Amino acid sequence: MANRKSTARDLAQIAIFAALIAALGLPGSITIGSTGVPITLQTLGIMLTGGILGARKGFLAVLVFLVLTSAGLPLLAGGRGGLGVWAGPSAGYLVGWLAGVVVIGLLTARILPRYPLWQGILVNLLGGALVIYVFGITWLAIRTGSWGAAFTGALPFLPGDVLKAVIAAIVVKQVHRAYPGLIPGVVTAGTQPPSEKVAS
Secondary structure (H helix, E strand, O other), X not given: OHHHHHHHHHHHHHHHHHHHHHHOOOOOOEEOXXXXXXXXXXXXXXXXXXXXXXXXHHHHHHHHHHHHHHOOXXXXXOOEOOHXXXXXXXXXXXXXXXXXXXXXXXXXXXXXXXXOHHHHHHHHHHHHHHHHHHHHHHHHHXXXXXXXXXXHHHOOHHHHHHHHHHHHHHHHHHHHHHOOOOOOOOOOOOOOOHHHHHHO
């Protein structure tokens, strides 16, 4: 019964955060430069998902979102959806979301339960910006044949991603303080691992 409740709770969390990523696409997008990759709030959703749910559930939430998008639902910012998004300029960034949310989840688990704010910001920048940029820039370079254009095309994203990393870290810190134990395997404040309890 406990396992069933845990599974139901995990599925609900995955669905909620997939919906959150979709909701953050509703304000629309801004396209700067000639790369065709839009600036959206949905990377904020990736940072929040990885930071709150962890690597496994975060990956599944992003995967659910991308599967629904590929099936034709207009969930990406600007109302984009369908298999065509995987041939567009944003395809590398979308793959990067999957890698980025895992990196954020794994690193967040390492700094919990204390979650120093500066470390949270760093984790979000590493997984929610750097990792995603690597995939996005690589795909754009392959698509356009120009690494320089792909790299410079990513620069306008940086100021917004820094701001998103700060906002996400503040939110994640508060969520884990109010609801400890969201990421499996993290020892909550004031508790000891089973081995330490036995030893004592």
